[in-house]
Amino acid sequence: xxxxxxxxxxxxxxxxxxxxxxxxxxxxxxxxxxxxxxxxxxxxxxxxxxxxxxxxxxxxxxxxxxxxxxxxxxxxxxxxxxxxxxxxxxxxxxxxxxxxxxxxxxxxxxxxxxxxxxxxxxxxxxxxxxxxxxxxxxxxxxxxxxxxxxxxxxxxxxxxxxxxxxxxxxxxxxxxxxxxxxxxxxxxxxxxxxxxxxxxxxxxxxxxxxxxxxxxxxxxxxxxxxxxxxxxxx
Amino acid sequence: xxxxxxxxxxxxxxxxxxxxxxxxxxxxxxxxxxxxxxxxxxxxxxxxxxxxxxxxxxxxxxxxxxxxxxxxxxxxxxxxxxxxxxxxxxxxxxxxxxxxxxxxxxxxxxxxxxxxxxxxxxxxxxxxxxxxxxxxxxxxxxxxxxxxxxxxxxxxxxxxxxxxxxxxxxxxxxxxxxxxxxxxxxxxxxxxxxxxxxxxxxxxxxxxxxxxxxxxxxxxxxxxxxxxxxxxxxxxxxxxxxxxxxxxxxxxxxxxxxxxxxxxxxxxxxxxxxxxxxxxxxxxxxxxxxxxxxxxxxxxxxxxx
Numbered sequence: 001x002x003x004x005x006x007x008x009x010x011x012x013x014x015x016x017x018x019x020x021x022x023x024x025x026x027x028x029x030x031x032x033x034x035x036x037x038x039x040x041x042x043x044x045x046x047x048x049x050x051x052x053x054x055x056x057x058x059x060x061x062x063x064x065x066x067x068x069x070x071x072x073x074x075x076x077x078x079x080x081x082x083x084x085x086x087x088x089x090x091x092x093x094x095x096x097x098x099x100x101x102x103x104x105x106x107x108x109x110x111x112x113x114x115x116x117x118x119x120x121x122x123x124x125x126x127x128x129x130x131x132x133x134x135x136x137x138x139x140x141x142x143x144x145x146x147x148x149x150x151x152x153x154x155x156x157x158x159x160x161x162x163x164x165x166x167x168x169x170x171x172x173x174x175x176x177x178x179x180x181x182x183x184x185x186x187x188x189x190x191x192x193x194x195x196x197x198x199x200x201x202x203x204x205x206x207x208x209x210x211x212x213x214x215x216x217x218x219x220x221x222x223x224x225x226x227x228x229x230x231x232x233x234x
Numbered sequence: 235x236x237x238x239x240x241x242x243x244x245x246x247x248x249x250x251x252x253x254x255x256x257x258x259x260x261x262x263x264x265x266x267x268x269x270x271x272x273x274x275x276x277x278x279x280x281x282x283x284x285x286x287x288x289x290x291x292x293x294x295x296x297x298x299x300x301x302x303x304x305x306x307x308x309x310x311x312x313x314x315x316x317x318x319x320x321x322x323x324x325x326x327x328x329x330x331x332x333x334x335x336x337x338x339x340x341x342x343x344x345x346x347x348x349x350x351x352x353x354x355x356x357x358x359x360x361x362x363x364x365x366x367x368x369x370x371x372x373x374x375x376x377x378x379x380x381x382x383x384x385x386x387x388x389x390x391x392x393x394x395x396x397x398x399x400x401x402x403x404x405x406x407x408x409x410x411x412x413x414x415x416x417x418x419x420x421x422x423x424x425x426x427x428x429x430x431x432x433x434x435x436x437x438x439x440x441x442x443x444x445x446x447x448x449x450x451x452x453x454x455x456x457x458x459x460x461x462x463x464x465x466x467x468x469x470x471x472x473x474x475x476x477x478x479x480x481x482x483x484x485x486x487x488x489x490x491x492x493x494x495x496x497x498x499x500x501x502x503x504x505x506x507x508x509x510x511x512x513x514x515x516x517x518x519x520x521x522x523x524x525x526x527x528x529x530x531x532x533x534x535x536x537x538x539x
Contacts, residue, residue: 075315
């Protein structure tokens with residue numbers, strides 16, 4: 001567990017330090033604060049996304065194919081749906097741990113959410129998107145014939161999403177079609193809520209974001225469980 | 235005696251392939267029942283349908299009155315499965331593997347601790363309780379799989395090729411344990427390709443081939459009916475067959491040519507041996523008939539797949 005934790009934590013941390021401090025020195029202020037303050041909320045949710053996804057991609061795949069653990073599970077009263085749901089929650093938990101570690105690191109850099117209430121909002125958000133990204137990853141894992149297949153998902157979906165979601169720079173100057181495109185990306189909405197928690201602007205105007213995330217989460221969870229069941233029970 | 239397991243026209247299809255083709259059988263409570271057959275015969279698939287791992291395509295099988303595909307959770311509660319592959323969690327120790335597994339059956343922790351201690355003793359792994367899985371030999375891993383299958387004190391124990399790849403000491407240890415379990419009243423279901431295992435452990439067996447049941451019955455009876463008591467193998471060229479068979483027909487009750495050997499089956503080896511010795515044939519072997527002869531006679535000596 002520790003190696004994958006280091007890897008999925010390492011990437012966001014790396015961005016934070018190199019872009020935040022290195023590039024931030026050359027950039028102007030965003031909403032009255034240095035670039036680093038702009039970067040932290042986005043990188044935080046990214047780390048949750050990556051940790052949860054990797055756990056339900058590679059971690060689950062190993063469990064099915066190499067350790068045949070699912071086979072032994074299904075022979076017990078635990079149903080396939082229970083087993084998959086459990087794996088999703090585990091992935092979300094890993095995501096949450098990543099997020100909390102990032103929060104602590106940000107704390108060391110003296111960057112805090114606007115209030116204790118906002119910390120709670122962030123924790124809820126992280127748990128929430130943890131389940132969502134785990135479920136999405138499960139859908140991919142249910143179809144993967146081998147490890148390499150995951151590259152499609154990580155390189156063509158997760159990594160580009162990092163750049164189109166407002167993590168590194170605001171979306172204001174994007175052409176209209178790109179702005180609309182960004183609205184379909186789950187990370188965009190997570191980043192908006194996260195940023196609001198750090199600047200103290202959490203309010204009802206975030207409702208559409210939450211609703212989008214909620215909808216995607218429900219659909220992804222049901223689809224993930226169903227498709228994995230089909231893969232595991234023959 | 236009420237049957238523990240009752241299968242009627244049980245069928246399993248995977249797309250175009252019919253793995254199990256409308257088979258019917260009864261297994262009695264407390265007996266050890268074996269499924270024998272070459273690879274691809276459908277034994278593991280049949281057993282997977284019995285313990286509700288694999289959905290049934292058509293037909294039915296009931297386990298202690300509960301229907302597979304419908305009462306899955308109840309059936310799983312009273313079944314223990316010793317799988318063919320090593321399905322242990324390598325991230326956990328021996329003890330932890332058993333504790334986690336007991337949670338799947340809702341066994342309370344104190345009770346689980348007690349059972350784990352008993353079971354580790356049963357399979358002689360007490361010393362290894364805190365070891366990681368990769369530190370165990372294959373034999374130890376298999377013993378752990380047996381212990382794990384018994385956590386929920388199952389009425390039905392399924393052993394899928396339990397001694398494949400094990401050295402003789404461990405094989406005999408496992409056979410002893412399985413026999414002990416049977417004596418304690420469990421119903422035992424075995425799939426195996428080892429004839430000696432089937433002959434040693436099973437009260438009754440079925441021989442399966444290409445999804446169908448060819449023969450059913452106690453091992454000794456099957457051998458006596460199909461083959462006889464003894465077999466004499468004569469390694470001789472094909473040209474000699476006709477004359478040799480003609481000379482031995484009155485003492486042999488059957489014969490078969492396979493590859494470079496001519497097999498003669500008989501009820502009493504002495505008469506046959508006398509004649510063979512008279513003919514002064516080289517390369518002759520006299521041995522008791524075994525399940526392997528039945529198996530090869532019914533399923534053929536060439537590769538099926």
